[in-house]
Amino acid sequence: MTTGSDANGVPRTARDHLPSPTQVPDILDKRLIFVTGKGGVGKSTVAAALGLVAARRGMRTVIAEVAGQDRVLRALTAREDIDPFCEYELADRLFGISIDPEHALQEYLQLQLRVRQLADLLTSSRMFQYFAAATPGLQEMVTMGKVWELAQLERRSRNATRYDLVIVDAPATGHGVAFMRTPKTFADIARVGPIAHQGRIIHSLIVDRRRTGVIAVALPEEMPVNETMLLRDEIARHLGLELDAVVVNGLYPDRFGPRQAGSLARALETAGTPLARAALQTALSEHVRARAQRDEVARLSEGIGLDPVELPFLFEPELRIDEVGRLSETLEAGL
Amino acid sequence: MNLTETLEGREICVVGGSGGVGKTTTAATIAMGMAARGLKVAVVTIDPARRLANSLGLEELDNEPRLVDPGLFADEGLEMEGELWAMMLDPKRTFDDIVEKLAPTPEARDEVLSNRIYKELSNAVAGSQEYTAMAKLWDLHEGGDWDLLVLDTPPSRNALDFLDAPDRLTHFLEGRALQVFLRPTGIAGRIVGRGTGMVFSVLRRVTGVDLLEDLSVFFRSLSGMIDGFRSRAKQVNALLADERTMFLLVTSPEREPIDEAIFFWRKLKAARMPFGGAIVNRVHHDHTGGAEPDDVAEELPAELSESVAAAVLESFRDYHVLARRDAANVEHLAKQLAGGRGRPADGRMMLVPHLDEDVHDIGGLLRIHRYLFATEAEREMV
Numbered sequence A: 001m002t003t004g005s006d007a008n009g010v011p012r013t014a015r016d017h018l019p020s021p022t023q024v025p026d027i028l029d030k031r032l033i034f035v036t037g038k039g040g041v042g043k044s045t046v047a048a049a050l051g052l053v054a055a056r057r058g059m060r061t062v063i064a065e066v067a068g069q070d071r072v073l074r075a076l077t078a079r080e081d082i083d084p085f086c087e088y089e090l091a092d093r094l095f096g097i098s099i100d101p102e103h104a105l106q107e108y109l110q111l112q113l114r115v116r117q118l119a120d121l122l123t124s125s126r127m128f129q130y131f132a133a134a135t136p137g138l139q140e141m142v143t144m145g146k147v148w149e150l151a152q153l154e155r156r157s158r159n160a161t162r163y164d165l166v167i168v169d170a171p172a173t174g175h176g177v178a179f180m181r182t183p184k185t186f187a188d189i190a191r192v193g194p195i196a197h198q199g200r201i202i203h204s205l206i207v208d209r210r211r212t213g214v215i216a217v218a219l220p221e222e223m224p225v226n227e228t229m230l231l232r233d234e235i236a237r238h239l240g241l242e243l244d245a246v247v248v249n250g251l252y253p254d255r256f257g258p259r260q261a262g263s264l265a266r267a268l269e270t271a272g273t274p275l276a277r278a279a280l281q282t283a284l285s286e287h288v289r290a291r292a293q294r295d296e297v298a299r300l301s302e303g304i305g306l307d308p309v310e311l312p313f314l315f316e317p318e319l320r321i322d323e324v325g326r327l328s329e330t331l332e333a334g335l
Numbered sequence B: 001m002n003l004t005e006t007l008e009g010r011e012i013c014v015v016g017g018s019g020g021v022g023k024t025t026t027a028a029t030i031a032m033g034m035a036a037r038g039l040k041v042a043v044v045t046i047d048p049a050r051r052l053a054n055s056l057g058l059e060e061l062d063n064e065p066r067l068v069d070p071g072l073f074a075d076e077g078l079e080m081e082g083e084l085w086a087m088m089l090d091p092k093r094t095f096d097d098i099v100e101k102l103a104p105t106p107e108a109r110d111e112v113l114s115n116r117i118y119k120e121l122s123n124a125v126a127g128s129q130e131y132t133a134m135a136k137l138w139d140l141h142e143g144g145d146w147d148l149l150v151l152d153t154p155p156s157r158n159a160l161d162f163l164d165a166p167d168r169l170t171h172f173l174e175g176r177a178l179q180v181f182l183r184p185t186g187i188a189g190r191i192v193g194r195g196t197g198m199v200f201s202v203l204r205r206v207t208g209v210d211l212l213e214d215l216s217v218f219f220r221s222l223s224g225m226i227d228g229f230r231s232r233a234k235q236v237n238a239l240l241a242d243e244r245t246m247f248l249l250v251t252s253p254e255r256e257p258i259d260e261a262i263f264f265w266r267k268l269k270a271a272r273m274p275f276g277g278a279i280v281n282r283v284h285h286d287h288t289g290g291a292e293p294d295d296v297a298e299e300l301p302a303e304l305s306e307s308v309a310a311a312v313l314e315s316f317r318d319y320h321v322l323a324r325r326d327a328a329n330v331e332h333l334a335k336q337l338a339g340g341r342g343r344p345a346d347g348r349m350m351l352v353p354h355l356d357e358d359v360h361d362i363g364g365l366l367r368i369h370r371y372l373f374a375t376e377a378e379r380e381m382v
Helices: A043-056 A071-077 A101-113 A116-124 A126-134 A138-150 A173-190 A194-206 A222-239 A258-270 A274-304 A321-334 B023-036 B051-056 B070-075 B091-102 B106-114 B116-124 B128-143 B161-173 B176-181 B186-192 B194-207 B209-223 B226-241 B255-270 B293-298 B306-337 B362-372 B376-381
Strands: A032-036 A061-065 A088-091 A094-098 A165-169 A212-218 A245-251 A309-312 B012-016 B040-045 B083-088 B148-152 B245-251 B275-283 B349-353
Touching: A032 A043, A032 A173, A043 A061, A043 A071, A043 A088, A043 A094, A043 A165, A043 A212, A043 A245, A043 A321, A061 A071, A061 A138, A071 A088, A071 A094, A071 A321, A101 A116, A101 A138, A101 B194, A116 A126, A116 B194, A126 B194, A138 A165, A138 A173, A138 A194, A173 A194, A173 A222, A173 B116, A173 B209, A194 B194, A194 B209, A212 A222, A222 A274, A245 A274, A258 A274, A258 B306, A274 B293, A274 B306, A309 A321, B012 B023, B012 B226, B023 B040, B023 B083, B023 B148, B023 B245, B023 B362, B040 B128, B051 B083, B070 B083, B070 B362, B091 B106, B091 B128, B091 B226, B106 B116, B106 B209, B116 B209, B128 B148, B128 B226, B194 B209, B226 B245, B245 B255, B255 B275, B255 B306, B275 B306, B293 B306, B306 B349, B349 B362
Parallel strands: A032 A165, A032 A212, A061 A094, A061 A165, A212 A245, A245 A309, B012 B148, B012 B245, B040 B083, B040 B148, B245 B275, B275 B349
Antiparallel strands: A088 A094
16 A cells, blocks of 8 residues: 655656657656557556556556556455555555546545535435436546546645656557547536536646657457557547557567478478377467467558567466566567 | 357347457357358447458448348358348447437437537447447347347446446436436425535536536436336347347456456346357367377477477477466366356357467458357367
8 A cells, every 4th residue: 555645765857847849758758658459458467567667767657447447456466355546556666546436536526626525415415426327428537537636746635646657557449549538528518617627637638748648559460450550540530649659469489480380390290199299280380370470560560650569478377466577678678 | 069059049149258358250250150051140249449340341330230242251161041241330320319219309309419418428328338239239139130130249348237238327317316407406406405406506516507507408308218218128138038039158268358257157147148158269278188298308300400399399388388277267167157066067168279360351250160160079179
């Protein structure tokens, strides 16, 4: 668990002095990073690895999971039960929080109304609970409100840790862009008043390329690659943002070149035992998959105009902190 | 588990599971396989990422099923005795259609369709995507044009949302609290008492007047259709629970999706929904035949160079780790599905091996098809 407001020992970086408006800083010099991608591509793992990289570089970093998800927290704390909205310390300078809409709403109301009793009046009212559950997009809106709050140098919450970097494990692709757009949508509908005002402030952080970055995570397969290109188009169209980096997850080792593959195929013909044939077949299969994956990476790279950062497939039963640590080293070298 | 038998006489097949496990591909393959066996099948997908369209060579899937060119299958050597149709659900359009049908008057319809909350945010109404999927499924089923409808469920991280969706949507439109909210005026203050009046004034401080007004109109106009929403949800639930429907679960052999599948299965059981079985995609099989992977070092042909032989051994070991992991997770699933009563679970599970090539076209669907529709004897061979 985190304690106290603690800004000690944090090396002061250039991040308090934003670069000139025309210059887009390196991804890790931003304040807020959205890690996006479709379901099952390893977004949470990349968010966790990125958090480790940032923390190693001396930044106080928080990884925010949304919609009550807590995979990163469970993997990195080795706990089964995670309290929502608590800021857990995961490693030196690395923190994590699972933002659930209920707590986010409560905090949002308190910050807006500034009087605890008024906020309590609302949240304890059945009619209000009803209203909150029924209002479309409200959950996403207050979640984004919390993300924004985490990214403030002067946190609104009392005694809160000050973070240099907030990493958001965003919802799966299609939903991800809608999620990032919610504050703008609310601001447009509300026109005037506190929500409109707040929505605009949050939106201005999200679309500011000097402060906010987007990382897309993909698998080296045909459809995830297509979807990453679609994502690139969508964030440009709806948010005016560009992808700062693309991470390709789960690359098989390229153990056998074409010449070796030839000798594997010949050996398969002469292999005398079922075990030897199985091993050679496994090696050949891996070769085929590894080749196909590299073709997809090349296609992605060309389509996006960025060199993707490649993360290896890990032959492990489960990803725990050690494995995430290994991935973070590869990620750091690639960013 | 035999799919043809499992789906015998069923009119609806709902394919559930968490994201990234090959659910869309599996749904498409099931639909294709049943169509090849003489049925007129439509597969409905909700994935916003046009994956199915890619798979079926359709440029654009709109909100109505389209016939997939049988020639595409013939080219790959599959004879289509029936017909395969495919559609991609457009939740917004479906919602508009529902409003159109349920609105008591044209004025009420226009009030909803032009409301800014509705226009901008109705996709974010809790459960609306799932609700529209169900509603569309219901419509297609009522139309009676298809022998079998295969539904690929929304890619929510929580597969359960899907089952609860109709209830969640109707719950928010019912009840006294909403009725109160629909009259946020001075009169309401008198009717409902001082407490509610205060809640309103505080609420207005948070939302601002405009947003509250738009919300109020949104709820009021939709509330005229509550009965329609509710009766549809009821009908859909009844259809899903009866013997014309079959639920299939799709998962990959990693721990998280397996746990999710088990969770979903329990939910199905509790709701007494018909469950046909689980399909586990991308399974790494153990090819050591009980030996240790390292034993192969002695048996590799001598012609392999030392470095290649070492790499072969390394890769064999790596995949053995995956095979052991998959076997353990699959066994865990099997035990759960058997309900701990010692009943064999084999009949409720089907394994599809991790294929060398990625599945993204008809040829890929056919490779999956070989496993999903294999006879018991053929499966033994695998």
